[in-house]
Amino acid sequence: MGPNRLHGLTDGxxxxxxxxxxxNLPHPHDSAHLAHDLxxxxxxxxxxxxxxxxxxxxWIEHHGMMSAVQQVNRRFLERTLAFLLxxxxxxxxxxIAAEYANRGSQATxxxxxxxxxxxxxxxxxxxxxxxxxxxxxxxVARARPALDAGMRRATYGGLVYLLAITLAFVSPAASxxxxxxxxxxxxxxxxxxxxxxxxxxxxxxS
Amino acid sequence: MGPNRLHGLTDGxxxxxxxxxxxNLPHPHDSAHLAHDLxxxxxxxxxxxxxxxxxxxxWIEHHGMMSAVQQVNRRFLERTLAFLLxxxxxxxxxxIAAEYANRGSQATxxxxxxxxxxxxxxxxxxxxxxxxxxxxxxxVARARPALDAGMRRATYGGLVYLLAITLAFVSPAASxxxxxxxxxxxxxxxxxxxxxxxxxxxxxxS
Amino acid sequence: MGPNRLHGLTDGxxxxxxxxxxxNLPHPHDSAHLAHDLxxxxxxxxxxxxxxxxxxxxWIEHHGMMSAVQQVNRRFLERTLAFLLxxxxxxxxxxIAAEYANRGSQATxxxxxxxxxxxxxxxxxxxxxxxxxxxxxxxVARARPALDAGMRRATYGGLVYLLAITLAFVSPAASxxxxxxxxxxxxxxxxxxxxxxxxxxxxxxS
Amino acid sequence: MGPNRLHGLTDGxxxxxxxxxxxNLPHPHDSAHLAHDLxxxxxxxxxxxxxxxxxxxxWIEHHGMMSAVQQVNRRFLERTLAFLLxxxxxxxxxxIAAEYANRGSQATxxxxxxxxxxxxxxxxxxxxxxxxxxxxxxxVARARPALDAGMRRATYGGLVYLLAITLAFVSPAASxxxxxxxxxxxxxxxxxxxxxxxxxxxxxxS
Numbered sequence: 001m002g003p004n005r006l007h008g009l010t011d012g013x014x015x016x017x018x019x020x021x022x023x024n025l026p027h028p029h030d031s032a033h034l035a036h037d038l039x040x041x042x043x044x045x046x047x048x049x050x051x052x053x054x055x056x057x058x059w060i061e062h063h064g065m066m067s068a069v070q071q072v073n074r075r076f077l078e079r080t081l082a083f084l085l086x087x088x089x090x091x092x093x094x095x096i097a098a099e100y101a102n103r104g105s106q107a108t109x110x111x112x113x114x115x116x117x118x119x120x121x122x123x124x125x126x127x128x129x130x131x132x133x134x135x136x137x138x139x140v141a142r143a144r145p146a147l148d149a150g151m152r153r154a155t156y157g158g159l160v161y162l163l164a165i166t167l168a169f170v171s172p173a174a175s176x177x178x179x180x181x182x183x184x185x186x187x188x189x190x191x192x193x194x195x196x197x198x199x200x201x202x203x204x205x206s
Numbered sequence: 207m208g209p210n211r212l213h214g215l216t217d218g219x220x221x222x223x224x225x226x227x228x229x230n231l232p233h234p235h236d237s238a239h240l241a242h243d244l245x246x247x248x249x250x251x252x253x254x255x256x257x258x259x260x261x262x263x264x265w266i267e268h269h270g271m272m273s274a275v276q277q278v279n280r281r282f283l284e285r286t287l288a289f290l291l292x293x294x295x296x297x298x299x300x301x302i303a304a305e306y307a308n309r310g311s312q313a314t315x316x317x318x319x320x321x322x323x324x325x326x327x328x329x330x331x332x333x334x335x336x337x338x339x340x341x342x343x344x345x346v347a348r349a350r351p352a353l354d355a356g357m358r359r360a361t362y363g364g365l366v367y368l369l370a371i372t373l374a375f376v377s378p379a380a381s382x383x384x385x386x387x388x389x390x391x392x393x394x395x396x397x398x399x400x401x402x403x404x405x406x407x408x409x410x411x412s
Numbered sequence: 413m414g415p416n417r418l419h420g421l422t423d424g425x426x427x428x429x430x431x432x433x434x435x436n437l438p439h440p441h442d443s444a445h446l447a448h449d450l451x452x453x454x455x456x457x458x459x460x461x462x463x464x465x466x467x468x469x470x471w472i473e474h475h476g477m478m479s480a481v482q483q484v485n486r487r488f489l490e491r492t493l494a495f496l497l498x499x500x501x502x503x504x505x506x507x508i509a510a511e512y513a514n515r516g517s518q519a520t521x522x523x524x525x526x527x528x529x530x531x532x533x534x535x536x537x538x539x540x541x542x543x544x545x546x547x548x549x550x551x552v553a554r555a556r557p558a559l560d561a562g563m564r565r566a567t568y569g570g571l572v573y574l575l576a577i578t579l580a581f582v583s584p585a586a587s588x589x590x591x592x593x594x595x596x597x598x599x600x601x602x603x604x605x606x607x608x609x610x611x612x613x614x615x616x617x618s
Numbered sequence: 619m620g621p622n623r624l625h626g627l628t629d630g631x632x633x634x635x636x637x638x639x640x641x642n643l644p645h646p647h648d649s650a651h652l653a654h655d656l657x658x659x660x661x662x663x664x665x666x667x668x669x670x671x672x673x674x675x676x677w678i679e680h681h682g683m684m685s686a687v688q689q690v691n692r693r694f695l696e697r698t699l700a701f702l703l704x705x706x707x708x709x710x711x712x713x714i715a716a717e718y719a720n721r722g723s724q725a726t727x728x729x730x731x732x733x734x735x736x737x738x739x740x741x742x743x744x745x746x747x748x749x750x751x752x753x754x755x756x757x758v759a760r761a762r763p764a765l766d767a768g769m770r771r772a773t774y775g776g777l778v779y780l781l782a783i784t785l786a787f788v789s790p791a792a793s794x795x796x797x798x799x800x801x802x803x804x805x806x807x808x809x810x811x812x813x814x815x816x817x818x819x820x821x822x823x824s
Binding site: 029053059 | 708
């Protein structure tokens with residue numbers, strides 16, 4: 001089976017997950033101090049930005065992985081579904097983090113939940129790389145040498161959230177700081193995505 | 207008419223239905239025991255997982271069916287719309303099941319509603335196979351022998367929900383258990399989708 | 413400019429509009445008579461069904477029109493945006509109709525709003541046909557003779573809602589009946605969409 | 619990397635952002651004067667219309683830019699993500715503007731927020747043009763002379779919102795008037811999008 005329709009579902013889930021985040025932005029009703037009420041909800045904007053960036057960067061990385069895939073089977077589709085489940089769930093820990101980020105003892109729970117979902121998302125992405133690494137026939141020949149680098153990058157990217165989970169018990173703010181740092185690190189990183197196939201031989205364009 | 211644009215609408219409805227499920231996940235406000243309040247809402251997570259899996263698997267199966275379709279007409283589009291109506295409705299019984307799954311006598315209603323929507327969804331998918339079976343000219347030649355197997359698989363997959371509906375009157379928990387079992391059975395099943403056309407001759411790629 | 417990307421936006425708006433309807437389905441909280449509370453909200457289900465069908469049929473008809481379009485310009489894109497605005501707004505009159513359909517005097521307002529949006533949607537679709545009719549160079553040659561029939565069909569389909577608006581002042585129920593009749597008439601109609609280009613020469617597939 | 623999949627994500631985000639605007643339309647509950655209650659919420663409809671138009675026109679302009687792009691890299695994807703973040707956020711200032719547009723002193727905040735988001739969206743679109751202008755190898759040869767015009771058009775279109783922000787402190791109504799004027803100016807403008815590549819040589823169609 002060709003990968004084309006998988007792209008449609010994947011792009012749809014990413015686009016919707018990214019866009020549903022907007023429903024969590026604050027809308028104070030009947031406010032007599034609108035500017036003040038909006039500004040004091042700053043954790044909502046920070047959470048929006050970090051989640052949008054994280055999901056967006058992940059879309060780029062996933063896009064890079066898929067550009068090397070020439071064929072998929074049912075097992076690979078199922079792994080992709082598990083990954084998409086975690087992508088689609090992102091607005092949920094984001095809205096909880098936005099509300100509880102600066103609420104004392106409950107912030108630990110929110111930070112663990114947020115980093116926990118991110119950890120699972122990262123690992124399920126790494127499992128996609130791993131499956132391809134074990135089934136190189138699904139990948140265009142010249143991208144195969146990059147599969148292990150892709151798996152490592154995804155695994156390390158995911159495991160950083162273990163640090164965020166641990167930190168949450170000491171300082172939720174530091175935990176969210178790690179989440180943000182991951183997003184900005186990947187956003188600013190100069191490294192091209194491993195396995196990303198250049199124009200001339202791209203599967204979609206062939 | 208070629209099937210290409212039908213893919214766009216179908217993938218969109220599937221992606222949105224899967225992603226809207228997130229709106230039903232619990233968000234306790236002003237909680238002083240966030241971890242506890244989140245954990246006691248476990249039926250929400252179970253319902254999310256089962257619905258996401260069911261819709262995701264159905265997308266794979268529908269994808270398999272469509273990969274063999276080379277042409278569509280208005281009648282087939284209308285059957286597909288009926289199927290998409292039932293896919294798009296899934297977040298509704300899911301949210302009701304999540305709230306009422308462990309609420310004594312009301313759980314029966316929730317379980318009947320959930321399994322009833324799943325039953326209709328399965329049967330409307332089977333009707334798509336049946337239409338193709340009666341109009342084999344819409345299907346690429348080498349996939350035609352598999353049409354009856356596809357129809358049977360979809361029909362049996364749907365009819366299991368009759369058992370879930372019946373069980374709901376005895377034990378709603380057992381009824382939801384059947385719903386979950388269907389999702390995991392198809393997720394773990396090794397059988398490739400009948401009619402799924404292999405890479406070389408796929409319609410989309412030609 | 414080719415019409416390909418317009419398909420992506422159009423299919424997205426249709427898919428989302430159809431799927432957002434689910435947010436209006438009733439979810440009684442803390443109900444002690446769930447079955448009863450769900451059943452007495454039957455206008456919600458009727459409204460859901462009629463709106464989903466109407467938008468779905470319109471997608472088929474619009475798809476038929478677009479399958480004959482080989483090129484678009486900025487004017488045509490803008491007309492399509494006006495049409496999509498009305499498609500995307502459908503969940504709004506639907507939710508109001510669902511709440512007020514059987515609430516005495518307010519039902520007239522709900523029925524006028526519902527049929528009014530449908531009227532505008534139908535007319536804006538007819539304007540798309542009309543633009544193509546006046547610019548036949550945008551349409552593949554053998555579909556040009558069908559343009560006038562398409563415009564008439566869309567115009568008549570839209571104008572029926574004038575009857576629904578008028579009836580709303582006498583009997584809101586009769587007005588909603590007309591809305592439903594339009595949906596079912598087009599759903600069951602045997603006529604292929606005018607201008608629908610058959611497989612061999614379809615623009616998308618070429 | 620080819621631009622094809624970027625189209626899928628972009629169209630998805632635009633379609634969802636445009637369609638989520640519907641969630642902000644007024645739905646008075648248990649109203650005894652439905653027509654009156656709906657009519658007095660007129661700023662909601664105005665905000666809906668202006669936001670939908672603005673995002674729709676921007677989609678046309680972005681579509682025009684992308685039709686000239688033959689290749690993308692990670693830097694360009696990241697700029698596009700920043701642009702999509704601002705597109706996806708539009709329903710938020712729209713809903714706040716709809717509630718506070720005619721509420722005395724709070725209207726200034728709402729008008730600044732609305733025009734501020736629009737300003738950032740316009741500038742991030744201009745940055746996309748600017749990146750292409752500095753990397754003409756990503757653009758098909760015959761569209762390169764138009765890149766500077768595109769960047770100027772996007773920059774000027776964005777900077778008008780500085781006027782709207784300033785005006786908000788004097789008259790929020792005038793500020794919203796400027797927002798509306800920008801939307802209608804671009805909607806009615808006869809100028810084709812700079813860089814828009816005509817059918818024969820379009821990247822998508824090749």
